[in-house]
Amino acid sequence: GIQVEQSPPDLILQEGANSTLRCNFSDSVNNLQWFHQNPWGQLINLFYIPSGTKQNGRLSATTVATERYSLLYISSSQTTDSGVYFCAVEPNAGNMLTFGGGTRLMVKP
Amino acid sequence: DVKVTQSSRYLVKRTGEKVFLECVQDMDHENMFWYRQDPGLGLRLIYFSYDVKMKEKGDIPEGYSVSREKKERFSLILESASTNQTSMYLCASIYGRMNTEAFFGQGTRLTVV
Numbered sequence: 768g769i770q771v772e773q774s775p776p777d778l779i780l781q782e783g784a785n786s787t788l789r790c791n792f793s794d795s796v797n798n799l800q801w802f803h804q805n806p807w808g809q810l811i812n813l814f815y816i817p818s819g820t821k822q823n824g825r826l827s828a829t830t831v832a833t834e835r836y837s838l839l840y841i842s843s844s845q846t847t848d849s850g851v852y853f854c855a856v857e858p859n860a861g862n863m864l865t866f867g868g869g870t871r872l873m874v875k876p
Numbered sequence: 877d878v879k880v881t882q883s884s885r886y887l888v889k890r891t892g893e894k895v896f897l898e899c900v901q902d903m904d905h906e907n908m909f910w911y912r913q914d915p916g917l918g919l920r921l922i923y924f925s926y927d928v929k930m931k932e933k934g935d936i937p938e939g940y941s942v943s944r945e946k947k948e949r950f951s952l953i954l955e956s957a958s959t960n961q962t963s964m965y966l967c968a969s970i971y972g973r974m975n976t977e978a979f980f981g982q983g984t985r986l987t988v989v
Contacts, residue, residue, distance in 0.1 A: 808983035
């Protein structure tokens with residue numbers, strides 16, 4: 768099946784810093800989403816981005832489908848950004864979301 | 877806004893009990909999924925359903941079954957709960973077969989003692 772790798776696995780930032788999270792995938796995809804898992808465990812949708820670039824406030828994402836990667840940018844990080852960020856993809860061959868291992872972000876005040 | 881609701885946020889059950897985890901979505905989505913999340917193993921797909929009464933096995937179906945009698949409701953059943961099924965369970969729904977956004981419920985943290 769498709770492989771999804773996220774990097775870095777862990778990231779510690781000082782409040783106000785910027786960061787880039789990366790998601791690599793091994794095959795063509797129909798769908799790519801970024802989620803933020805909050806401390807209570809719920810997955811919050813950040814971006815639905817099978818290709819191109821989107822922005823939402825301090826967050827933006829870019830997917831280069833032909834090169835099989837996606838990037839999530841967090842600017843001016845805040846303590847509330849802490850949590851785990853997941854990338855999930857839906858392969859062309861099926862309709863099941865496959866998740867990467869996540870990036871655990873801690874933003875310190 | 878799409879809403880996916882799981883029946884319990886926290887659940888404690890005894891070994892050997894039959895356990896039902898319920899998930900309801902309110903947006904007429906065709907596809908529904910059950911995942912479990914464990915430290916170091918990420919999210920793994922247990923079962924999914926693309927229509928009423930239809931189901932397909934995911935990566936780790938052993939010890940679980942599912943039921944989808946109505947489009948909006950997808951139930952995960954642990955026939956005889958075991959301690960290795962202690963986990964966070966997440967339900968998701970997606971509108972179509974491809975190219976559409978998935979939405980997740982709030983999660984159920986199940987402890988089997």
